[in-house]
Amino acid sequence: MDNLTNLTIEEIHGALAKREASAEEIARAHIDRIRTDDPRVRSYLSTCEEKALEQARAVDRQIAAGEPLRPLSGVPVAVKDVILTRGLRTTCASKILENYMAPYDATAVQRLESAGAVILGKTNCDEFAMGSSTENSGFYPTHNPHDLTRVPGGSSGGSAAAVAANLATVSLGSDTGGSIRQPAAFCGVVGMMGTYGRVSRYGLVAFASSLDHIGPFGRSVRDVARTMKVIAGRDALDSTSADISVDDYEKSLDGNVRGVKVGVPNEYFEGLNPDIRANVEKGIKLLEKLGCKIVPIRLPHTEYAIGCYYIICTAEASSNLARYDGVRYGFRAAEFSGLRDMYRKTRDQGFGPEVKRRIMLGTYVLSSGYYDAYYLKAQKVRTLIARDFVEAFDDVDVIVTPTSPIPPFKLNEKLDDPLQMYLADIYTVTASLAGIPGISVPCGKLPGEPPLPVGMQIFARYFDESRLLQVADAFEKAGGFSVS
Amino acid sequence: MSTLVTLSADTLGQYEPVIGLEVHVQLLTRSKIFCSCSTHFGDPPNQNTCPVCLGLPGALPVLNREAVTMAVKAALALNCRINPRSRFARKNYFYPDLPKGYQISQYDEPLSEGGWIDIEVGDTRKRIGITRVHMEEDAGKSLHEGFPDSAERTYIDLNRSGVPLIEIVSEPDLRSPEEAYDYLTRLKTLMLYLEVSDCNMEEGSLRVDANVSVRKKGAAAFGTKTEVKNLNSFRFLQRALAYEVERQIDVLENGGEISQETRLFDSREQRTYGMRSKEFAHDYRYFPEPDLLPLVVTEEWKEHVLRSLPELPGAKESRFQAEYALPKQDAALLTASRATADFFERAAKACGEPKLAANWVLNDLSYLLQENGKSILESPVTAENLAGLIKLVAKDTISGKMAKDVLAEMFKTGKTPNQIVSEKGLEQITDPEKLAVIAREIIAANPKQAEQYRQGKTATMGWFVGQVMKATRGQAQPQLVQEVLKRELA
Numbered sequence: 001m002d003n004l005t006n007l008t009i010e011e012i013h014g015a016l017a018k019r020e021a022s023a024e025e026i027a028r029a030h031i032d033r034i035r036t037d038d039p040r041v042r043s044y045l046s047t048c049e050e051k052a053l054e055q056a057r058a059v060d061r062q063i064a065a066g067e068p069l070r071p072l073s074g075v076p077v078a079v080k081d082v083i084l085t086r087g088l089r090t091t092c093a094s095k096i097l098e099n100y101m102a103p104y105d106a107t108a109v110q111r112l113e114s115a116g117a118v119i120l121g122k123t124n125c126d127e128f129a130m131g132s133s134t135e136n137s138g139f140y141p142t143h144n145p146h147d148l149t150r151v152p153g154g155s156s157g158g159s160a161a162a163v164a165a166n167l168a169t170v171s172l173g174s175d176t177g178g179s180i181r182q183p184a185a186f187c188g189v190v191g192m193m194g195t196y197g198r199v200s201r202y203g204l205v206a207f208a209s210s211l212d213h214i215g216p217f218g219r220s221v222r223d224v225a226r227t228m229k230v231i232a233g234r235d236a237l238d239s240t241s242a243d244i245s246v247d248d249y250e251k252s253l254d255g256n257v258r259g260v261k262v263g264v265p266n267e268y269f270e271g272l273n274p275d276i277r278a279n280v281e282k283g284i285k286l287l288e289k290l291g292c293k294i295v296p297i298r299l300p301h302t303e304y305a306i307g308c309y310y311i312i313c314t315a316e317a318s319s320n321l322a323r324y325d326g327v328r329y330g331f332r333a334a335e336f337s338g339l340r341d342m343y344r345k346t347r348d349q350g351f352g353p354e355v356k357r358r359i360m361l362g363t364y365v366l367s368s369g370y371y372d373a374y375y376l377k378a379q380k381v382r383t384l385i386a387r388d389f390v391e392a393f394d395d396v397d398v399i400v401t402p403t404s405p406i407p408p409f410k411l412n413e414k415l416d417d418p419l420q421m422y423l424a425d426i427y428t429v430t431a432s433l434a435g436i437p438g439i440s441v442p443c444g445k446l447p448g449e450p451p452l453p454v455g456m457q458i459f460a461r462y463f464d465e466s467r468l469l470q471v472a473d474a475f476e477k478a479g480g481f482s483v484s
Numbered sequence: 485m486s487t488l489v490t491l492s493a494d495t496l497g498q499y500e501p502v503i504g505l506e507v508h509v510q511l512l513t514r515s516k517i518f519c520s521c522s523t524h525f526g527d528p529p530n531q532n533t534c535p536v537c538l539g540l541p542g543a544l545p546v547l548n549r550e551a552v553t554m555a556v557k558a559a560l561a562l563n564c565r566i567n568p569r570s571r572f573a574r575k576n577y578f579y580p581d582l583p584k585g586y587q588i589s590q591y592d593e594p595l596s597e598g599g600w601i602d603i604e605v606g607d608t609r610k611r612i613g614i615t616r617v618h619m620e621e622d623a624g625k626s627l628h629e630g631f632p633d634s635a636e637r638t639y640i641d642l643n644r645s646g647v648p649l650i651e652i653v654s655e656p657d658l659r660s661p662e663e664a665y666d667y668l669t670r671l672k673t674l675m676l677y678l679e680v681s682d683c684n685m686e687e688g689s690l691r692v693d694a695n696v697s698v699r700k701k702g703a704a705a706f707g708t709k710t711e712v713k714n715l716n717s718f719r720f721l722q723r724a725l726a727y728e729v730e731r732q733i734d735v736l737e738n739g740g741e742i743s744q745e746t747r748l749f750d751s752r753e754q755r756t757y758g759m760r761s762k763e764f765a766h767d768y769r770y771f772p773e774p775d776l777l778p779l780v781v782t783e784e785w786k787e788h789v790l791r792s793l794p795e796l797p798g799a800k801e802s803r804f805q806a807e808y809a810l811p812k813q814d815a816a817l818l819t820a821s822r823a824t825a826d827f828f829e830r831a832a833k834a835c836g837e838p839k840l841a842a843n844w845v846l847n848d849l850s851y852l853l854q855e856n857g858k859s860i861l862e863s864p865v866t867a868e869n870l871a872g873l874i875k876l877v878a879k880d881t882i883s884g885k886m887a888k889d890v891l892a893e894m895f896k897t898g899k900t901p902n903q904i905v906s907e908k909g910l911e912q913i914t915d916p917e918k919l920a921v922i923a924r925e926i927i928a929a930n931p932k933q934a935e936q937y938r939q940g941k942t943a944t945m946g947w948f949v950g951q952v953m954k955a956t957r958g959q960a961q962p963q964l965v966q967e968v969l970k971r972e973l974a
Binding site: 092202205329368 | 542544578586
């Protein structure tokens with residue numbers, strides 16, 4: 001076969017089954033491509049070529065022995081560097097964990113490997129997943145494969161860019177306020193966050209525990225559905241993982257969305273880039289053509305979501321990041337006098353500016369005297385936002401919105417304006433706060449050269465990932481990814 | 485008592501101390517509260533650790549159900565109401581032996597609230613309120629000494645990190661160091677009864693902090709309180725509290741004000757020290773722990789625990805008085821530990837002589853145990869063997885005095901009393917004819933004393949009894965000896 005790096009999982013399995021390619025050849029093709037292309041994209045922080053080839057050869061041996069293919073046999077996967085991989089560095093794109101080796105695999109990684117996946121390496125991101133452009137990486141920014149002068153989105157920019165640039169078939173990212181969906185939109189790929197509790201967080205380095213998710217990227221909805229199925233499900237090591245059975249998502253990809261009620265919330269179509277709006281409206285028209293019933297809905301507390309989100313996520317982050325203190329592992333300042341000075345210097349030198357900003361914000365909102373006004377109030381708003389969705393889902397099956405109000409922006413364009421950067425999350429943080437599942441699918445390109453991708457976001461009811469994927473897949477099959 | 489404060493009894497008498505205790509009790513679960521590591525004490529440093537209790541990135545806590553059961557047990561025994569839904573919270577502070585930078589504890593929604601313990605000081609019984617009992621994890625230990633480079637370095641042992649604790653907070657109902665002592669004693673007894681903790685203060689499984697203030701007698705408002713930490717023995721508790729009470733009175737008497745601060749008790753110097761409040765002033769930034777679901781204790785779970793509660797010390801004491809006709813004092817002493825109470829009860833039932841059993845347990849056996857540094861659970865003399873000994877005395881097989889020696893032998897060898905008595909030929913001579921022969925020999929050999937007796941110097945009888953006892957190597961029954969001698973001397 002000519003090109004082994006642009007295949008879907010089904011195509012990979014077809015090639016393996018027909019002996020048109022070996023898993024090792026597929027892995028090697030990806031490794032070669034990473035060597036030639038990634039110096040421009042910079043989606044990976046580290047690769048593990050030997051381990052990947054070994055995993056691939058193991059798959060080939062199984063095929064030779066006549067064993068059936070597992071769901072991800074021989075599929076090259078990239079893993080965001082906030083997800084732990086035993087024997088591979090996990091840096092969280094932070095100097096403070098520059099050489100950190102985890103002694104165990106994240107549950108999601110373990111499940112990928114049991115399903116036969118070939119892990120290629122760890123992808124770049126904003127430091128501790130805090131950011132919307134991957135420019136906050138402690139090492140280097142990642143570039144958008146569609147326009148190398150632009151950001152890939154974030155924080156899972158490396159995972160999105162790697163899939164977009166055919167440097168992995170699927171990848172894992174993490175989503176706290178949009179960190180999978182927004183880079184998926186910026187890079188023109190599919191990115192999904194399940195219901196909170198759908199995928200175990202064990203081994204995901206915590207940013208904001210009540211909002212963090214692990215989820216997949218892929219170039220097709222089917223690839224995302226299959227990867228999601230592999231990593232989803234109850235994990236005894238994560239008390240917040242749900243004990244609710246996982247559907248066979250691929251079975252729901254029947255293309256038949258006739259009669260499905262699609263809610264369109266007015267609040268998400270104001271003050272955004274007009275071309276993005278036009279594309280998403282075309283996407284909605286396409287769904288209508290497929291037989292969906294379009295229903296205008298209201299999500300009245302949307303405007304409070306950004307404030308609410310940045311209070312809760314920074315509060316949790318300030319606590320979650322306290323463990324990086326130079327005492328037991330990771331970076332410790334070279335020179336200091338006494339314990340307090342060691343803490344101060346270690347954290348000052350080890351964390352980047354955005355992480356420090358969030359730790360300070362979070363410390364502030366939890367401080368006595370401010371707790372009620374900020375943290376407690378934000379929790380109440382969070383409840384109202386969740387209720388908006390629950391009430392909306394009384395009338396509709398899914399909700400469709402733009403993923404981002406803005407197109408991929410230029411590197412350094414917003415770096416000095418954190419508030420502008422925060423507002424880029426305006427359409428994604430709501431589902432994070434409510435805990436409902438969401439997906440971003442490509443929805444045509446913007447006019448201009450080079451044409452930049454637009455993302456359309458779909459939400460569904462709690463644990464109704466099947467419906468989410470069904471609508472996304474029908475949209476893909478109907479040519480929605482390239483609406484014009 | 486303190487050497488630094490000198491106040492007249494009169495001045496002291498004008499004030500009333502107000503004391504509340506915060507007691508941390510380590511639960512006796514086999515594994516830690518949020519992971520499956522062993523809680524075993526004294527293992528090599530950092531052996532019992534895993535990603536969870538080391539606070540490694542990405543690790544998550546999973547609540548140990550057994551720890552909850554034990555906490556509920558303790559709370560129920562303290563007459564607390566169990567909240568059907570409680571929540572864990574993070575207490576944030578930086579310290580090298582706190583690996584996550586926060587302690588998982590409970591804050592505004594604790595496991596249980598509103599209980600009490602009855603204490604007794606002198607003849608007065610008093611009810612002390614329990615504000616709350618909540619669950620939390622222990623921190624690790626900083627090792628400041630014992631290493632060649634201890635001058636420059638502190639070592640961290642995280643074996644204790646994540647060991648389950650309950651914190652028992654009392655109302656400010658205690659009015660003297662003696663009351664505090666009695667409260668703590670009863671609390672400890674209760675925990676031992678419940679077998680939820682070994683309450684070993686040296687190993688840190690029982691730790692006490694006190695909130696102390698004073699006010700003029702009759703005043704309604706509380707004074708400003710200080711928190712006294714490091715009260716890690718029963719002995720220090722009373723001394724530290726007494727010192728702190730006097731210190732506060734002294735400050736007030738000299739026109740000063742009490743500053744709200746944390747003070748450490750220095751056991752060597754027998755005084756409390758203010759810790760620099762700036763350095764230790766914490767804003768713990770509590771917030772609900774997002775990694776754990778709310779803790780729901782169902783009615784069913786609570787009922788199950790309630791059914792598993794053993795008879796508690798107060799109830800046992802009353803029952804011992806009623807069932808075994810024991811004086812209150814004995815019943816109280818016997819029930820001070822569940823093991824002692826059980827031992828007594830087994831012995832009493834086996835010999836049918838509860839009062840004698842109580843005496844033996846509380847006196848001779850207690851003495852031997854103490855002497856040999858053993859607990860009653862390690863007693864080489866079993867309850868059944870003690871009962872056997874009591875029966876031998878009751879049947880006059882051996883004398884009470886001889887029984888003490890037999891007990892000592894039993895303690896040393898672990899043998900049964902019958903074995904020892906027969907091996908050593910210690911059976912009491914209860915045959916009057918046998919004794920008469922000996923008596924006659926002694927009378928014949930001592931005509932002068934016999935004459936004195938016959939002339940009315942009855943005190944000589946004691947001398948004759950002694951001679952017979954000597955001749956029989958103490959195996960004669962003294963009363964019988966006296967009867968025989970009276971007859972022979974008549």
